[in-house]
Amino acid sequence: MTAVTLSVRRHRLGLLLISAIFALLMALCISLTSPGRAFAAEAVPTCNPTATNGCVNGILQDANKQPIANVELKLSGKESATATTDAQGNWAFSVSADGKYTVTMDESVAKQYGLKAATAQVEIEKNSFDKARQVVRFDKPAPAAATSGSGGSGASSSGKTSTSANTNSDAATTTNGSAIGANIGKRVWQQLFSGIIFGLMLGLMSVGMNLVYGTTGLSSFSHGEQVSLGGLMAYVGTQVLHWPLIPSAIFAVLIGALTGWIQNEIIWAPLRRKRVGTMQQMIVTIGLSMALQYTFQFFFGGDIKGITKSVSASFNIGPVTTDAPTLIAATIAIIVIVGVSLFLYRTRLGRATRAVSDNAALAAASGINVEQVVRIVWILSCGMAALSGVLLGIYLNGISWNTGATLLLLMFAAVTLGGLGTANGALVGSLIIGIVADMSSLIIPNDMRYASALAILIIVLLIRPQGLFGKQQRVG
Amino acid sequence: DSGASAKKTDTFVLGGLWPETGSLAYLAPPELAAEKLAVSDINAAGGVLGKDITTTDADTSDADHADQNSSATQSVMSKNPSFVIGPASSAVVKNVYKTITSANVPMLSMGATSSDFSGLSPYFFRTVPPDSVQGAVLGQVIAQDGVKNLAVAVFNDEYGTGLRDTIVKTVEGAGVNVVYGADSAFDPTETNFSSIVTAIKASNPDAIAIVAFDQTKSLVKELASQGVDTHKLYFVDGNTADYSKDLDAGLLEGAKGTIPGVMASDEFQKKLVKAYGKDISTFTYGAETYDGIILAALAAQKGGSADGATIQKNMAAVSGANGGTKCSTYKDCVAALKSGKEITYKGLTGIGPFNKNNDPSSANIGVYVFDDQNVPKFDHTQEGKVPTD
Amino acid sequence: MTDNEDTSTVDTCPRSEIHVGEPAGEPLLDAVDLVAGYLPGVNILNGASLTLHKGEIVGIIGPNGAGKSTLLKSLFGLVHIHSGKLIFKGNDITNLRADKLVSLGVGFVPQTENVFPSLTIAENLHMGAYQAPKKFNERFDYVCSIFPKLEQRKDQLAGSLSGGERQMVAMARALMMNPSVLLLDEPSAGLSPMLQDETFIRVRQVNKAGVSVIIVEQNARRCLQICDRGYVLDQGRNAYSGRGRDLLNDPKVISLYLGNLEQEVAEEGR
Amino acid sequence: MREIKEVKPEVKPFQDLAKWATKAPEGEKLISTAYGDKVTKDLKFVDNKPGVHKPDPILVADHVTRKFGGMTAVDVEHFEIERHGITALIGPNGAGKTTFFNLMTGFDTPNTGEWRFDGRDMAHMQPEKVARMGMVRTFQLTKVMSRLTVLDNMLLGAPVQPGEGMFRSLIPGLWKKQEQENVEKAEALLERFLLIKKKDDFAGSLSGGQRKLLEMARALMRDPKLVMLDEPMAGVNPALKQSLLDHIMSLREEGTTVLFVEHDINMVRHIADWVTVMAEGKIVAEGQPKSVMNDPAVIDAYLGAHANIDLGDDSVLDLKESEEH
Amino acid sequence: MDFLTIISDTLGELIAPTTAAYVLAAIGLNIHFGMTGLMNMGQAGFMLLGAYGFAVTQSMGANLFASVCAAIALAVIYALLLGIPTLKLGPDYLAMVTLAAAEIIRIIGRSTAMTKITGGSAGISPQDFTTQFEGTSPLPNGATTFLLWTYNNNIANSWWLRIVAWILVAVAALLCWRWFHSPWGRVLKGIREDENAIRSLGKNVTTYKMQALILGGIFGALGGIIFVLPRSVQPDSLGRAVTFYTWTILLLGGAATIFGPILGSCLLWVLLTFVKEVMRGAIPDTVISSNQVESLGWVIVGVALMCLVIFRPQGLLGDRKELAFDA
């Protein structure tokens, strides 16, 4: 084994450079001539461990993350070398022998930059993933266990790590706790905003779903797939056919509406004619949902498809960061939802949809073409679902074969919360669900946020069993 | 030893459990290609015990389709396989391994990296090192890059939280503050990342480590749209993939990722594409799949029978636990075996012989850096011993 | 009112083809041997026939479950007709969709579930005028003159109305379209005596104004008083038919279908 | 003209009713009249004024009000029902009769008020408790269990029995006998109500009138102390109605008190011992049927001017041109 | 692919523990919906609770009987908590609340915060909770071939589990038969049709509904135990989809029938396996890739399900006449 030991005096930059170059050359020679053989420690710009060398490296920063350049660090132990930090504060030693090493720098530098320590001990073991590469960070607060030690060691050897890392992570979690507390203020507005946006998207889907429920009494489990369909069709438009976004979106909505029309003609209308109950129809929607979902997967695969590749520039409105597509999507959602509500409450056809839902036979007896009304409702509902799929795909940065399915429960929750069959209810319910879900992650773990939205649903129903906008029926 | 698999047999039936659907579906092509390639290489070299090997495959889908997990397993098991390759993800392995191992059929996962699986069962093998290794490497890379405040976004899954724990442990040991995600995780079925990103952003990290599968795309876009720096991201084997088709050029430039195993060589890549018959965008775990199958075939060849118990007994030996002639193709290895020698199969993955936990005793972790087209480019690899405790 | 001199004018079914007192001319609505039912294999109507001439009021009475409502529903396309023929103004309308019939000028008040419970009264009436929204105001005033309560309560949900109030809404809804043929299924049920009478009188009034009416009633005496002709339906078939007055006074019809409660009460009162 | 269609011989017109349309021979009563006579005697001396006290009340209500939004649907100051009597509750549509029923039976909660049934306070009592105390009602808009057979509908009306417990139902020995008795009783009632042929059909397939009948028959399964019938005869064929009135009267002799709402004045005159008139939520008149029916206020608000006029008469049409007839 | 394997695989589903687990869940749902008209859209919640109750106590070392009791107790408590406030809701609203409640259980069970108890999203591994059950098997070790099928006798997806599961099913079906034809069952059906009418007849509707909810929930919990025994406790594997499948099974077989759940479950899983096996065997990889075969399999099952309902809406054993009167 060839061990080259270089002893370099402090503050002799020239010599250091020369020796570094020399070492480099040597190392090159050695590695060229006899690969696989170890070589002595040396300073290198960056170090990655291999079978033959380990790494001791780090970045020298002050407490404000400012790099400290041109500081000399000394490696001692099995092998020794000296390195100087570069403009980014980077330094690295490549070592060849396993064993303990100590990295030191001038005490005065440590004092000057308020670093916690000027020496650090590490253990290198080339064959071990844990120890082949050791990172020494003098900016790290001294571990509690090491304060009594000799000036405190930066990165403790991994033998000790088990204890010190534990105390460390405890400390980290406590700081995390307070950090989260401080963060809440920053997050409230942003979360509220995103909750509203999400609520609007959800509203667009739920209103459509509610329309079908309101007219035919059918809870459609395949509505989620109609949403996915919209998003995926927009993806086809932009990424496969390479159309601009707007024609693609229109294409998606048209396809969505078309599927609404077709499925009404070939599935729902015949089922209604056969007087099949809504429970049974619901099972058909489950079947349809399965069939559609996996058809999407068949054609589009299991991954998430981005409708737009680009991410538009974000800007701030007050405390909220957002971007143009999000705002446009929200505006479209509002316009469509308001339009549909007006349609339901102000137009003859809208009233007819409610009449059909109450009593289809009587509606027919009043001269309403029930089939026509239901057809329109299906087209409208699926068209809206497709639109929401497009907007959602843009807002959530992608759509996959099962995006809609995962949102189905929230749609149901929104619709129920607002009161089944009421148009305004679906919107208000969606907003509540959206806001509660997003805001609750301020308090409870993020992975439980949908649980809070659903809990709200249950609480509201306990107080108002008919939903927020539902009307109670009289008995007797 | 009991059951049908104890009977000596010379027909080697290879069972395959693949993530053909679900959020890991993008990894199925390289694995299936590797299976085809391995089978054709083996059969070209005369098969196992003189007979061609046959395959039986099934799709396990995601772990949240547990029914499909088990029905796929059932379907493969019903063909009395000598050996099962797969499933890829830890969560699915957890769902199905018992059915397979209890029938004394050895199984080998090419991707399940959960640290908990070391020594899971004498019949469970893997050609990837556990996450304790990957996590350590990634953690050091993060620390080495001078990150002071790290956010970790992981999905709540066997693999996600396990890997997170080692990353967090490593980086904290190296002086990095974990400002977000040390003890939270998001739902694997999450589609709306806005509140997660808001929380991450509010915690002011210098860099973010992401442990997830396909969810990564939406998360990255959401990060970008909320104005978070996406050049300081750290990925893992579940998401270090080619994003050139999904993200704006340059969005990920400089981001890093780790993948256990070696980077597939160009030659191997070409072979895989040829065997698959279609273009493959990522080659993750192709080599691990290939080596796993070859090892099993060699084990059968060595033991002189293609039943599960025999294969299980000889897996460690052919991987080199007892030393012996080094050989790197099935053909050479079989020749060596036939001449009665102990062998050490040196495959594409460069892993060491199986240790007592049936983990590779040594392995590689590749570190990749994303280029301006959002394609991960191989940077360097770190090799080492896999700890056994 | 108890003069039952001429019972011979009442037909029992086998002779039902001789329609005494039947106005000459083309029938407006002609149902021939209708066979219809709800479930496959179970026929409720077993060859019921009925003729409505222009300007007539035709009453249908019969025991419960005889098929009166089923007959009306099948006339209106709400129950599938298996065999038989339905002619309206010379055109075959067998199994024609209900909304088409509405546009042909047929109105219908069902016996049960005859309002839209989650719509307000005004909206219910809007639905009545669905095919002619322009005429809404004019017709609305008209029906409110019959049932003044509707005007006061026009924004109340029909689902919260009392039984009688619902009945008013149902009747009013059918009148909104200004139909030329009106099919009424027990329009007076649940109404107070005063409104019952009022209803019958209004039926006569609209009839005077040119609307032909088929009315099913259990308030048979009142009904037969205003009917030009009446049918007695039993087990899905015509059992008797004849002029309203004649049926009213026919002892057989009385004992089997009408009862004599009224007379009894009247006697008690004396 | 159309072909002659022959009636198939096996279908005799209306064979069912013929059996029941027969009455007791002239001058004879079919049943004992002890309770009836007592009630008649008792009520003879009661004043004909609203809210009057009665000798032997089974139900006493005080200050019961119910508001819907701005409208007061029920506002009953004091009201009593005579035990074993047949009391008719009449009044214009929307007077609050059904709402009053709902309040008394626990299906709705009043804004104010208290009432006692058989001496027991009934406020805030659940409907099922009310029924179990012997106060059974029917619904104006019928409620039948559509996908249960008519017989099952009837059996559900029977008092709670051991077989209706979750665990006891597993041991048929515990309930078979009582079940059999119930079936017999139900069949007898169905026969009376001309529904026996429909016994095994789904109740959902009944016609409007048949549902009314079933509803009433079901309420009688329990032998209630007080049965509250909400327009039981609306839509029932007059001949059948008449025969059922005798049945109602016979109920009294079995100890049942009857309160009914009805718009058929003849029926009220025929069987009611006492008539109460409600209008706009208030009780406006009470008394013997004859006197109440002749009260001009009642005639004005409820019976109408045409009550005794033949509607076939052209005089009812306020039309100038009456060229017909 | 040889035809015999397809057949034996497919028919294997007939006796699979999962099939039995679904039967039990569907029997529970039948008591809820078929008899009482409770639209329980959260049967998976009962199953998950049962599975947790069993597996958590097992992994803590309780004995088998205690664990089963714990599972049942959890189901009962959940039913009470859910029922007391919600049973007065209308059917569609009840459906939503149960769906949401089941989802809440799953979300909480899988959350990182609960990892210590429930194992978080990773769930509980079989070795932690199946050993005692496997230990109770009277069968000899090894595997047995019976007719077409070979399974291990005692371990995991074993004959022992199959025997226990189907005995449970038989007992449940017998109990249901007794209940359905008793006055108790009649009251429940009455409630299904019109609870106000039942109230007016003096039956305590809330008590009956609660009894039904608890009873069905217990069957659900038992189904949950059977469901996890051959695999692992994985909260996501007992999510909404399971509820949907259970509904499908119930309506496929015919609601309010005794054998409907059994027939429905067998049919659904047999069909599903058959379609996929045939596709896997019959379609060459060159036509469509093997993962597309999988999706296509699900598509076909979805379509088949739709067709079954469209052409036989009352379910295989249901009564067509009942459909004429939609509640």
Ligand SMILES: Nc1ncnc2c1ncn2[C@@H]1O[C@H](COP(=O)(O)OP(=O)(O)OP(=O)(O)O)[C@@H](O)[C@H]1O
């Ligand atoms: N939806 C239905 N399904 C099956 N059978 C029905 C249905 N509706 C009515 N029926 C049956 O059809 C027969 C006739 O019913 P319909 O309603 O026509 O009688 P109706 O003469 O109008 O009697 P009512 O005077 O009581 O209203 C009855 O025997 C009834 O049981």
Ligand SMILES: Nc1ncnc2c1ncn2[C@@H]1O[C@H](COP(=O)(O)OP(=O)(O)OP(=O)(O)O)[C@@H](O)[C@H]1O
């Ligand atoms: N839930 C409710 N909401 C609003 N108004 C109601 C409600 N229930 C009843 N009403 C009103 O209260 C009044 C009394 O109704 P109720 O049903 O008691 O009348 P009724 O005397 O039974 O009439 P009818 O003879 O027509 O059946 C009616 O005007 C009705 O519109």
Ligand SMILES: CC(C)C[C@H](N)C(=O)O
């Ligand atoms: C295929 C891999 C991405 C799977 C991952 N390593 C896991 O254990 O779940």
Ligand SMILES: [Mg+2]
């Ligand atoms: Mg009728």
Ligand SMILES: [Mg+2]
């Ligand atoms: Mg009333």
